[in-house]
Amino acid sequence: MSDEQLAMSFKKVGKQYLNGTTALDSFSLTVKKGDFISFLGPSGCGKSTALKMAAGLSEQTEGEISVFGRSPKQTLQKTNDIGFVFQEANLLPWRKVLENVMLPLELRGGRKAEVKKEAMRILELVGLKEYARAYPRELSGGMKMRVSIARTLVAKPKVLLMDEPFAALDELTRQSLQSELLDIWEREQMTILFVTHNVYEAVYLSTSIAVMSSRPGRLTANLDIDLPYPRIEEMRTSPQFVHYVEQASMKLEQKAGEGRQVDASYI
Numbered sequence: 001m002s003d004e005q006l007a008m009s010f011k012k013v014g015k016q017y018l019n020g021t022t023a024l025d026s027f028s029l030t031v032k033k034g035d036f037i038s039f040l041g042p043s044g045c046g047k048s049t050a051l052k053m054a055a056g057l058s059e060q061t062e063g064e065i066s067v068f069g070r071s072p073k074q075t076l077q078k079t080n081d082i083g084f085v086f087q088e089a090n091l092l093p094w095r096k097v098l099e100n101v102m103l104p105l106e107l108r109g110g111r112k113a114e115v116k117k118e119a120m121r122i123l124e125l126v127g128l129k130e131y132a133r134a135y136p137r138e139l140s141g142g143m144k145m146r147v148s149i150a151r152t153l154v155a156k157p158k159v160l161l162m163d164e165p166f167a168a169l170d171e172l173t174r175q176s177l178q179s180e181l182l183d184i185w186e187r188e189q190m191t192i193l194f195v196t197h198n199v200y201e202a203v204y205l206s207t208s209i210a211v212m213s214s215r216p217g218r219l220t221a222n223l224d225i226d227l228p229y230p231r232i233e234e235m236r237t238s239p240q241f242v243h244y245v246e247q248a249s250m251k252l253e254q255k256a257g258e259g260r261q262v263d264a265s266y267i
C-alpha cells in the first residue's frame with residue numbers, strides 16, 4: 001500500500017498499564033483511507049485501549065502508531081483529523097441541541113453565523129434538524145447519540161473512532177443508526193474504526209473486521225467483508241451475509257476459546 005492510501009497503522013503495539021495489566025501485545029493493523037474497520041474481541045481484550053491510543057488520549061508502551069504519518073498525540077494537538085464517539089452521548093445538558101453541535105467550532109473560534117450554518121447542515125445529515133432548539137433531556141437515547149455523532153462530525157475529522165456507540169440502544173434504533181452512519185461515511189469520505197460486541201453489526205457496517213484474541217489483545221484475523229455498498233436492510237438475511245456472520249463468529253470463538261469460554265452475546 002502506498003503512503004497516499006494509508007490512513008493509520010499500528011505496528012507491534014503493546015500497552016501495559018501502571019498496575020501491571022498488559023492490555024495489548026504486539027498488535028498490528030494497517031488501515032487504508034476510506035476503510036470501515038470493526039474491532040471484534042472478547043471483553044477486556046484491549047479494544048478500547050487500542051482506540052484511545054489511536055486518538056492520542058493514551059500512549060502505547062511498545063511499538064508505533066501512525067495517523068496520516070504523525071503520532072496520534074501530534075495529530076490530536078496539531079490537527080482536527082481525529083474524532084471520537086463514546087458509548088455515552090456526553091451532551092451538555094444546559095445547551096440546546098444546536099449549541100451542543102456548535103461547540104467544537106466555537107472552541108476553534110469560528111464566526112457565529114458560519115458555525116451555526118455548519119452545525120445545522122450536520123444536524124440535517126443526522127436527521128435532527130427539527131430538534132435544533134430542544135434540550136438533551138427532551139431526546140430519546142438514539143437521538144442523543146445522533147447529536148453526539150453530529151458534534152463529532154462538525155469538526156470534519158478524517159478518521160472517526162467509535163467505541164460501542166450503539167450498545168445502549170434498542171435493536172431497531174441501532175439498525176437505523178447503522179444505515180445513517182454508512183450514509184455519512186460514504187458522503188463525507190471518512191475512515192472509521194468501530195468497536196462492537198455485535199457480529200451482525202460488524203458484518204453490516206464494515207469493509208473488514210479485525211478479530212482480536214483475549215487479553216493481551218492481538219490481531220488474530222482480518223476478515224474482508226465483500227458485500228457491496230450501499231448496504232441495504234434486505235442484505236441482513238442474505239446467504240452471503242449469514243456466511244460472514246458465521247465466519248466472524250467462528251474466528252472469535254476459536255481465539256477466545258483458547259483462553260476461556262465465549263460469551264454467548266457475541267453470537
Ligand SMILES: Nc1ncnc2c1ncn2[C@@H]1O[C@H](COP(=O)(O)OP(=O)(O)OP(=O)(O)O)[C@@H](O)[C@H]1O
Pocket residue numbers: 017018019021022023041042043044045046047048049050215
Ligand atoms: N486505566 C487503566 N488502568 C489499568 N488497567 C486498565 C485501564 N484501562 C483498561 N484496563 C485494563 O485493560 C484491559 C483492556 O481493557 P479495554 O477497556 O481496552 O478492553 P475492551 O476490549 O474494550 O473491553 P470491553 O469489550 O469489555 O469494553 C482490561 O483488563 C482492563 O481492566
